[in-house]
Amino acid sequence: MDYKEVYGTWCTDSYFDEETKKELKDLEGNEEEIKDRFYRQLEFGTGGLRGVIGAGTNRMNIYTVRQATQGLANYILSENGQEKGVAIAYDSRRMSPEFAKEAALCLNANGIKAYLFDSLRPTPELSFAVRRLGCIAGIVVTASHNPREYNGYKVYWEDGAQITPPHDKNILAEVAKVTDFGMIRTMAEEEAVQKGLLHIIDSSVDDEYMAELKKQSIHPEMIEKVSKDIKIVYTPLHGTGNIPVRRVLKELGFENVYVVKEQEKPDGAFPTVAYPNPEDAKAWELALKLAKEVDADIVLATDPDADRLGVYAKDTKTGEYVSFTGNMSGALIAEYILREKAAKNELPQNPAIIETIVTTDMLKAVAKEYGAALIEVLTGFKYIGEQIKLFEQDHSHHYVFGMEESYGCLAGTYARDKDACVAVMMLCEVAAYYKLQGKTLCDAMEEMYQKYGYYQEGLATVTKKGMDGAQQIQDLMAGQRKNPPKELGGYKVLRVRDYQEDKVTDMETGQESPTGLPASNVLYYELENNAWCCVRPSGTEPKIKYYFGVKGESVADAKGKLEALKKDIMGE
Numbered sequence: 001m002d003y004k005e006v007y008g009t010w011c012t013d014s015y016f017d018e019e020t021k022k023e024l025k026d027l028e029g030n031e032e033e034i035k036d037r038f039y040r041q042l043e044f045g046t047g048g049l050r051g052v053i054g055a056g057t058n059r060m061n062i063y064t065v066r067q068a069t070q071g072l073a074n075y076i077l078s079e080n081g082q083e084k085g086v087a088i089a090y091d092s093r094r095m096s097p098e099f100a101k102e103a104a105l106c107l108n109a110n111g112i113k114a115y116l117f118d119s120l121r122p123t124p125e126l127s128f129a130v131r132r133l134g135c136i137a138g139i140v141v142t143a144s145h146n147p148r149e150y151n152g153y154k155v156y157w158e159d160g161a162q163i164t165p166p167h168d169k170n171i172l173a174e175v176a177k178v179t180d181f182g183m184i185r186t187m188a189e190e191e192a193v194q195k196g197l198l199h200i201i202d203s204s205v206d207d208e209y210m211a212e213l214k215k216q217s218i219h220p221e222m223i224e225k226v227s228k229d230i231k232i233v234y235t236p237l238h239g240t241g242n243i244p245v246r247r248v249l250k251e252l253g254f255e256n257v258y259v260v261k262e263q264e265k266p267d268g269a270f271p272t273v274a275y276p277n278p279e280d281a282k283a284w285e286l287a288l289k290l291a292k293e294v295d296a297d298i299v300l301a302t303d304p305d306a307d308r309l310g311v312y313a314k315d316t317k318t319g320e321y322v323s324f325t326g327n328m329s330g331a332l333i334a335e336y337i338l339r340e341k342a343a344k345n346e347l348p349q350n351p352a353i354i355e356t357i358v359t360t361d362m363l364k365a366v367a368k369e370y371g372a373a374l375i376e377v378l379t380g381f382k383y384i385g386e387q388i389k390l391f392e393q394d395h396s397h398h399y400v401f402g403m404e405e406s407y408g409c410l411a412g413t414y415a416r417d418k419d420a421c422v423a424v425m426m427l428c429e430v431a432a433y434y435k436l437q438g439k440t441l442c443d444a445m446e447e448m449y450q451k452y453g454y455y456q457e458g459l460a461t462v463t464k465k466g467m468d469g470a471q472q473i474q475d476l477m478a479g480q481r482k483n484p485p486k487e488l489g490g491y492k493v494l495r496v497r498d499y500q501e502d503k504v505t506d507m508e509t510g511q512e513s514p515t516g517l518p519a520s521n522v523l524y525y526e527l528e529n530n531a532w533c534c535v536r537p538s539g540t541e542p543k544i545k546y547y548f549g550v551k552g553e554s555v556a557d558a559k560g561k562l563e564a565l566k567k568d569i570m571g572e
Contacts, residue, residue: 003034003038003039004034006057007024007034007037007038007056010038010055010056010057011024011025013181015063015181016055016063020055020061020063023054024037024056036058037054037056037057037058037059038056038057038058039058040057041058041064041067042057042058042059042060042064044068044071044171044172044175045172046169046172047154047163047380048068048152048154048155049064049065049068049153050143050146050150050151050152050153051064051150051151051152052149052150053094053149053150053151060095060150060151060152061095062098062099062102065099065102065103065106065141065153066102066103066106066181066184067175067178067181068153068175068178069103069106069139070106070110070175070178070183070184070185071171071174071176071177071178072086072107072137072139072171072174072175073106073107073110073185074174074177075167075174076110076112076136076137077110077112079136081112081136081137081158082110082111082112083113084113084134084135084158085107085112085113085114085133085135085136085199086104086107086112086115086135086136086139087114087115087129087130087133087135087137087138087139087156087201088100088114088115088116088117088126088138088139088140089117089122089123089125089126089129089138089140090120090121090140090141090142091121091122091123091141091142091240091304091305092120092239092266092267092268092304093141093142093148093150093151093268093304094148094151094269095268096142096151097120099141099151100116100117101116102186103141103153104116104192104198105187105188105192105198106184106186107197108187108192108195108197108198109185109186109187109192110185111197112197113196113197113198113199114192114197114199115129115133115199115200116199116200116201117129117200117201118200118201120240121206121244122240122244122306122307122419122421123142123144123154123306123417124306124415124417124418124419124420124421125205125206125209125244125415125421126140127156127160127161127385127415127416127417127419128209128414128415129205130156130157130158130159130160131159131160131416132205132208132209133201133205134158135158136157136158137155137156137157137158138155138156138157138160139153139154139155139156140153140154140156140305142304142305143304144303144304144305145275145276145303145304145308146277147274147275148268148269148270155171156416156417159386159388159416160415160416160417161381161382161385161386161388161389161416162380162381162382164382164383164386165518209244209414210244210247210248210251212412212415213244213248213414213421213422214248214251214252214425215412215414216411216412216422216425217252217425217426217429218336218337218340218344218346218429219340219429219432219433220253222429222432222433222436223252223253223254223428223429223432224253225432225436226432226435226436227432230254230256230428230431231258231295231296231297232249232254232256232257232296232297232300232428232431233258233259233260233287233290233291233296233298233299234246234249234257234258234259234260234287234299234302235259235260235263235286235300235301235302236259236263236264236266236301236302236306237263237270237273237276237278237283237302237303237304238263238265238266238267238268238270238271238272238273238276238304239266239276239302239304239306240304240305240306241420241421241424242259242264242265244306244421245300245302245306248421248424248425249424249425249428252425252428252429254428256294258290258294258296260286260290262286263286276303277303277308278302278308278309278310278407279310279326279406279407281323283301283310284310284312284323287299287300287301287312288321291312291314291321292321295314296314297313297314297431297435297440297441298312298313298314298427298428298431298441299312299313299321300424300427300428302420302421302424303407303420306419306420306421307381307408307417307418307419307420308326308406308408308418309326309329309407309408309409309420309423309424309427310324311323311324311328311329311427311441312324313431313441313442314440314442315440315442316442317442324441324445325407325457326403326404326406326407326409327359327362327455327457328445329409329427330359330363330403330404330405330409331360331362331363331366331403331448332427332430332441332444332448333401333403333409333411333423333426333427334363334366334367334401334403334409335366335369335448336426336429336430337400338353338366338367338369338370338372338400338401339370340433342370347370347372347400348398348400349398350373350396350397350398351370351371351372351373351398351400352373352374352375352391352400353367353372353373353374353375353400353401353402354375354376354377354384354387354399354401354402354403355374355375355376355377355384355402355404356376356379356380356381356383356384356404357376357377357379357517357524358379358404358405358457358534359403359404360405360455360457360549362448362452365452365453366448366452369452372400375387375397376517377517378499378517378518378520379404379536380404381404381410381417384403384404384418387399387402388402388413388416389416399413402418403418404418405457405459405547408420408423409422409423410422411426427441449555453530453551454551454552454553454554454557454558455549455550455551455558456549456550456551456552456555456558456559456561457548457549457550457562458547458548458562458565458566459545459547459548460545460546460548460569460570461538461543461544461545461546462543462544462546462570463542463543464542464543464544465542470542473537473542473544476544477521477535477537477544480523480535481498481500481523484505484507484523484525485525486507488527488533488565488568489527489531489548489561489564489566489569490565490568491528491529491531491565492507492527493525493526493527494506494507494508494526494528495507495525495526496524496526497515497522497523497525497526498515498522499515499517499518499519499521499524500519500521500522502514502515502517502519520536521536522534522535522536523535529550529551530550531548531550531551531565532548532549533546533547533548533565533569534546534547534548535547546566546569546570548562548565548566550562550565
């Protein structure tokens, strides 16, 4: 059927509720909107679903959620995982509770147990709960930091990490087989409860998650010394972080935590921010206003599902609040953990730091300083989670810390996804450590630059929407593969890593070697003088992303080099 026929079916078939039909009938005459809603099935990618909320096959709604869940259920049944069941969490976004319930009841109708949180929870707590409850899989309903009109659906496997090979491809295949809504099962909530299939997760999981967070603290005695002096401003940006973040800081002893009242309560409309993303400067206006009023040392923001942390810190030399990238805050935490554990003789044998290929090269220097292995993985925290599992299986290394440039990190192995709650508590402990020395996080960052080098990184994106967007992105990647650049931003290209073709090409000799990582549509250019550039299509949005990094003689020098590299890459 073409999109017009599918639209007609949704408008008339008794399977769809009256509210859905009305929403669609109101679109009569708006051909472009109808086409966009029905020209394809909302893609179930390697992480799950993400899209605009609304009626249609190319939208997030109860029907597309059921369809994806039926495919997941079929795979779980093929793995005999029905008794283990599936843990389900959701964030503060519009329709999140409804989508979570629909997923649970679809699983239940297939004879699979579902363990559902009674209210919103951070994504990393879902990762923890999967392993704590012994489930075969997990689902979290969230669109992370996307704009308010979006929602999403991420799938985790029994190790607590987002799905990786072979499960991702196998689940994808099962979802693709669900081509008719008649193939989808669901059941009434009352029946699911009576049959012992639907379970509500009690507060013991919250308590155990909190206990695991606090175990990551290295110097609780230091927090006690400055607990009355250090001032912290925090905003959950209308998301899930409010309760767990405030609880862990309180239980660790931090006394002066100021929460942005206007952004404290969960609200899927995100009334105070157009884009609830700690990476967006506009999301910080209210937090920085409060920080100036109370003279805060640090200002923190978590995204709606509390897996990303954004940071500002006061520079006492200028009196201004300085923004920290995810690379900067992650590097501070990484060095603190390595340095302090080494000083206490608590570093495990064969310690390892894991980062994605687009994360700061400063981490390589930090790992080398403390004798830790530095392992690179593809973009996506699921690959960091996968490494933790592999370490447990082959005992090759002990995981110490993992991070990615996009404001996500994880200390400890209680979860297998990035966790802004643990990032908050660790960064506050780092701030306490330096406060005792009369220093700020800005001072600490400058010390790292002086010790390891002035590393700077950037990100630029190009959006290609609509039916032709995906093809344009593919064409762009194919063109770069066919004709790799010899120079970028004045830097000579030394090697090209093509992860899709699994080859690294030396641009001078033509010699080829394998990348050693799974196949992925990613190109990485190793440039002279410690510079680099990486190009990849987004896995969740119609965008192509350009990452780049340089090393300079000072912050100003590095920023100048970074800007020149960016302009050349973007053709400005």
